[in-house]
Amino acid sequence: MADSATVAASGPDTLDADVTAALAAFLAAKRAELTAMHPALSAVVDEIERRCAEAPGRRPAYAYWAWRGCTPADAPDPPVDDDAVRRALSALELLRVGEVEHADVPAEPAAQGAVPAVGRAILSGDLALIWSGEVLTTSGLPEDTLEAIGPVWDALRTGLAAGSYLDLLRAAGGLGSGTPAESPTGWALRLGAALAGADAAALAACARIGTLLDEGADAERIRGVVAAAPLAEEAREALLALSSSGS
Numbered sequence: 001m002a003d004s005a006t007v008a009a010s011g012p013d014t015l016d017a018d019v020t021a022a023l024a025a026f027l028a029a030k031r032a033e034l035t036a037m038h039p040a041l042s043a044v045v046d047e048i049e050r051r052c053a054e055a056p057g058r059r060p061a062y063a064y065w066a067w068r069g070c071t072p073a074d075a076p077d078p079p080v081d082d083d084a085v086r087r088a089l090s091a092l093e094l095l096r097v098g099e100v101e102h103a104d105v106p107a108e109p110a111a112q113g114a115v116p117a118v119g120r121a122i123l124s125g126d127l128a129l130i131w132s133g134e135v136l137t138t139s140g141l142p143e144d145t146l147e148a149i150g151p152v153w154d155a156l157r158t159g160l161a162a163g164s165y166l167d168l169l170r171a172a173g174g175l176g177s178g179t180p181a182e183s184p185t186g187w188a189l190r191l192g193a194a195l196a197g198a199d200a201a202a203l204a205a206c207a208r209i210g211t212l213l214d215e216g217a218d219a220e221r222i223r224g225v226v227a228a229a230p231l232a233e234e235a236r237e238a239l240l241a242l243s244s245s246g247s
Helices: 012-037 039-054 059-070 082-089 091-103 117-137 143-171 184-195 200-215 219-228 233-244
Strands: none
Touching (some): 012 091, 059 082, 200 219
């Protein structure tokens, strides 16, 4: 369980700002890298920055509190660095942007000399997905931690891509009833738990919480599952606050 007395210097209340700052710094570096190839490539970074800013997701926050909630109170000092975790979890925002870009492909024709909108969206989405992995691996997490969470990260990306495909198929009327793909919030929670070295029971509890959240379950059901999860009390409270915020 996490020790509630051990709080990052910046504080959990700055998590959203820290994720935003990490992404801004990363994308500024990528802008410099791309524009060194050709100035026109700045438009790709513009698009990704726009998507990051227009509707920030809460997956990094859910993942962060899963990490805090699953970190043992008697973990070696220091445990995985809090700032590195915040930087690492900003990768979830780039994954979300990649999903949005690929799902929201405009069909309008391009103006003369402009990149077709469909091509711009696909390429921007591809870059966001590629860069999400770079954000994770350059976050400052220890190599052994990166190796330990590798299977969850790989499964997360596969699960999100599969879910996006099923969403498109469902929207086209080509998918009947059946078992839904695993939830994006569930994957985020599991990634955070994996960062703490959580056991199978904690990972399963996180998946269950995420599924209920993404299904829009009523507050009482969510509260019951969160209360039963093997998480520190501060994490339970934070997850319930997130779930009730409408985010």
